[in-house]
Amino acid sequence: MARRALISVSDKTGLGPFVKGLVDLEFEILSTGGTAKFLRDQGVKVIDVAEYTGFPEMMDGRVKTLHPRIHGGILGRPDLAEDAASMKEHGILPFELIVVNLYPFEQTVAKPNVKYEEAVEQIDIGGPSMVRSAAKNHAYVGIVTRADQYDEVLAALRAGQLSLQQRRRLMQAAFEMTARYDAAIAAHFLKEVQGSAAAAPPASAGLPQQLDLKFERRQELRYGENPHQKAAWYVEPSFGPTTVSAAQQVHGKELSYNNLLDLDAAVSIVREFKEPAATVIKHNNPCGCGIGATLAEAFDKAYEGDPISAFGSIIGLNRVVDAATVEQLCAPNRFIEAIIAPGFEPEAITALTTRPKWKNSVRLLELPQLMSAQAVSWEYRRIAGGLLVQERDELPEDETTWKVVTQRQPSEHERRDLAFAWKVCKHVKSNAILLAKAGMVVGVGAGQMSRVDSSWIAAHKAGSRSKGAVAASDAFFPFRDGVDQASQAGVTALIQPGGSVRDEEVIAACNELGLAMIFTGRRHFKH
Ligand SMILES: NC(=O)c1ncn([C@@H]2O[C@H](COP(=O)(O)O)[C@@H](O)[C@H]2O)c1NC=O
Numbered sequence: 281m282a283r284r285a286l287i288s289v290s291d292k293t294g295l296g297p298f299v300k301g302l303v304d305l306e307f308e309i310l311s312t313g314g315t316a317k318f319l320r321d322q323g324v325k326v327i328d329v330a331e332y333t334g335f336p337e338m339m340d341g342r343v344k345t346l347h348p349r350i351h352g353g354i355l356g357r358p359d360l361a362e363d364a365a366s367m368k369e370h371g372i373l374p375f376e377l378i379v380v381n382l383y384p385f386e387q388t389v390a391k392p393n394v395k396y397e398e399a400v401e402q403i404d405i406g407g408p409s410m411v412r413s414a415a416k417n418h419a420y421v422g423i424v425t426r427a428d429q430y431d432e433v434l435a436a437l438r439a440g441q442l443s444l445q446q447r448r449r450l451m452q453a454a455f456e457m458t459a460r461y462d463a464a465i466a467a468h469f470l471k472e473v474q475g476s477a478a479a480a481p482p483a484s485a486g487l488p489q490q491l492d493l494k495f496e497r498r499q500e501l502r503y504g505e506n507p508h509q510k511a512a513w514y515v516e517p518s519f520g521p522t523t524v525s526a527a528q529q530v531h532g533k534e535l536s537y538n539n540l541l542d543l544d545a546a547v548s549i550v551r552e553f554k555e556p557a558a559t560v561i562k563h564n565n566p567c568g569c570g571i572g573a574t575l576a577e578a579f580d581k582a583y584e585g586d587p588i589s590a591f592g593s594i595i596g597l598n599r600v601v602d603a604a605t606v607e608q609l610c611a612p613n614r615f616i617e618a619i620i621a622p623g624f625e626p627e628a629i630t631a632l633t634t635r636p637k638w639k640n641s642v643r644l645l646e647l648p649q650l651m652s653a654q655a656v657s658w659e660y661r662r663i664a665g666g667l668l669v670q671e672r673d674e675l676p677e678d679e680t681t682w683k684v685v686t687q688r689q690p691s692e693h694e695r696r697d698l699a700f701a702w703k704v705c706k707h708v709k710s711n712a713i714l715l716a717k718a719g720m721v722v723g724v725g726a727g728q729m730s731r732v733d734s735s736w737i738a739a740h741k742a743g744s745r746s747k748g749a750v751a752a753s754d755a756f757f758p759f760r761d762g763v764d765q766a767s768q769a770g771v772t773a774l775i776q777p778g779g780s781v782r783d784e785e786v787i788a789a790c791n792e793l794g795l796a797m798i799f800t801g802r803r804h805f806k807h
Contacts, residue, residue, distance in 0.1 A: 281358075282306075282373075283305065283306060284308045284309075284310065284353075284373060284374065284376055284377075285307045285310070285376065285378070285379060286329070286350070286353075286354070286375050286377070287310070287319070288312040289380060290314075291384070291427065292315070294427040295315075295430075296318075296319070296322040296324075298379075298427075298433075299322075300323075303325070305437055305438065307376070307377070310326070310328075312345060329344060330344075332350075333345075333347040333349050333350060334349075335347060340401070343406070344406050345407075346406050349371065349373075351409070352367060352370065352372035353367075353372050353373050353374050354378060354410060354417060356372060356417075358374050375414075376420075377442075378423050378424065380410050380411050380414075380423075380424075380425060381407070381425055381426070382404040382457075382461055384402065385461065385464055385465060386461075389402070389468045389518055390519075390521065390526070392652065399472075404461070408462075411423060411425060411457070412454075412455075412458065415454040419444070419447070421447070423447075423451060425457045429453070432446075459494065460517055463492065467517065467518045495515060496515055497514050498513045498514060500512045500513075501513055501535070501536060501537045502536060513537075513540060520657065521648075521649035521652055522551065522649050522650055522651075523547070524543045527646060527647040530629065530644045530645070531633050531642070531644040532618065532642050532643030532644055535643060539594060539618050541564050542563075542593075543594055543618060543645065545561050545564050545566070545594075546594050546595065546620055547647065549566055549703075549704060549707045550596040551650065551651060552703040552704070552706075553571055553703070555571050555572070556571065556572055556573070556574055556575040556599050557569070557571045558570050558581070558582040558595065558596065558597050560594075561595075562593050564709070565707075565709055565726040566707055566708060566721065567589035567724060568585030568586050569581075569704045569721045570584075571700060571719040572719060574604065574605075575599040575600075575604075578597075578719075579597065579608045580608045582595075582720070583614060585721045585722055585723075586723075586741060590614070593616055594617055594618045595616050595619045596619075597620070597621040597622075598621070598622065598650060600622050601619070601625060601628045603631065606628045610631070610635055615637075618643035618645065619632075619642065619644055619645070620646075620650070621646065621647070622646070622647060622648055622649075624644060656672060656674045657671075658670070659671070673706060673806070681800075682798050682799065682800050683778075684798055685778065685783075685790075687791050688791075690750075690773045690796040694773040694796060695798075696719070697719070697749070697750040698798055699775075701716035701750055701775060702800065705752035705804065706804035706806070708726045709806050709807070710727070710754055710805045710806050710807060711725070711727070711728050712726055712804075713725040713731065713734040713737075713754075713762070714738060714751065715738045715739065715741075715749040715750070715751050715769075715771065716752070717748060717749040717750070722741070722742040722746065723738040723740070723741035724738055725737035725741070731753065731755075732762050735765040738751070739765060739768075746769040746770045746771060748772060749769075749771050749772070751766045751771045751775070752774070752775045753774065753775070755805055756777055756778055756780035756786075757780060757786045758780055759782060759785075759786075760788075763790060764789060764793075771795070772794075772795060773795060773796040773797065774796075774797045775797070775798045776797070777799065777801060779799075783799075
């Protein structure tokens with residue numbers, strides 16, 4: 281019986297030598313338009329699918345291989361009398377090998393500003409149909425879906441034929457591929473659907489009854505949080521362009537597990553600001569953050585917020601790094617582990633990678649789309665025996681809904697600092713109290729079990745800079761003690777969600793102390 285292979289691939293890597301190998305084994309080759317042309321250019325004799333089916337490829341390639349003569353040839357079981365009779369009656373020829381890879385949906389949607397229609401056209405229909413048909417009929421057919429399978433398949437065919445064991449393994453790999461492909465499509469359009477329904481998506485929108493997550497290993501990590509913990513970094517098939525997964529490391533040592541956590545936190549914070557902004561992350565909390573007229577100014581404010589904690593930190597910047605910022609980054613007594621920014625000017629890269637103190641240590645990551653808009657995404661956290669899923673705390677803040685609840689209105693500069701402090705406070709582990717002054721974080725109390733302790737730590741960190749600062753609290757003050765603490769330190773205005781049964785007592789304390797206070801109506805716990 282003639283040996284026959286159907287080849288239809290978007291990614292033609294390694295295809296020429298593989299198909300020439302099949303031809304040497306006297307395989308007849310059938311192919312779709314672009315693949316047939318590619319193979320003919322390589323000197324391979326090919327039969328067009330359109331010639332075999334008697335139908336031209338049509339509708340911009342939406343219909344090419346969707347024909348009973350193709351699927352009958354893949355799904356037919358020639359040694360079953362009934363199948364053999366149908367094949368004979370309809371002139372259906374059996375295939376021994378199907379070689380398919382799909383339209384590059386993931387690569388297409390990873391491009392910035394990809395159009396909805398372009399994404400839709402990249403949904404491959406005929407390819408997965410053939411893959412599924414061949415995988416189902418693996419008792420008779422080998423299904424090849426990856427270029428790195430070519431060598432093994434060719435070697436087996438040269439030795440005779442693919443064993444059942446090999447065909448089973450190829451079948452399993454094929455279903456993994458189509459599952460991942462469909463997951464990427466679903467994930468992309470989930471974002472589209474949520475984005476267009478951004479007016480009021482219910483909290484549970486898009487949360488399926490059953491969750492099938494696919495992540496691909498990007499790299500093994502030296503270790504996890506501690507050297508005795510094994511670890512690896514996995515990425516989503518359709519990670520967004522604003523995420524650390526989309527960043528390019530342009531210099532420095534291998535990233536660590538803790539680096540990645542801190543880089544993620546750094547990106548989330550600087551994305552909050554339209555103006556030049558910088559943040560300094562230690563142990564997943566911002567110990568500094570600053571905004572300014574220039575990136576250099578913003579970074580200086582961020583680092584000086586808590587220079588002791590900032591030693592050995594991860595830096596997030598929301599503008600391309602220029603020479604002036606490099607001078608600040610490399611100032612004496614400053615030491616940084618990693619920097620993530622939308623880009624680095626060539627002179628900035630040279631300066632950062634040639635200075636003796638820096639060249640072997642600092643990791644530089646470019647994330648060109650760091651400031652692009654992105655729909656609210658899901659956050660997954662493991663608990664033993666389960667997984668918690670929630671929307672990331674990314675809904676834009678609407679300042680027009682904020683209420684001044686005290687007799688005194690905040691002054692203009694207090695209001696600016698309150699808005700700034702509120703944006704950063706959201707990224708601090710609860711209980712979070714954050715003091716800020718003139719676009720600079722001056723004290724952070726993070727991760728304490730009582731709010732009054734966080735207030736004390738924030739004031740202690742700020743030292744004399746707490747005079748005239750403002751305070752943000754990620755959740756309501758349960759008692760007036762946190763307010764008293766802040767006032768004693770010299771804080772003049774506060775921002776918090778409100779909602780405590782003792783709100784009246786807390787407001788009265790502010791009025792008594794001459795403080796201004798805003799209720800935002802939205803809590804930002806971060807556990
Ligand atoms: N519509 C069809 O019948 C169809 N059949 C095969 N394809 C895909 O077309 C691609 C190959 O096309 P070409 O050989 O024209 O470059 C492959 O990725 C294959 O998965 C199709 N395209 C989309 O669904």
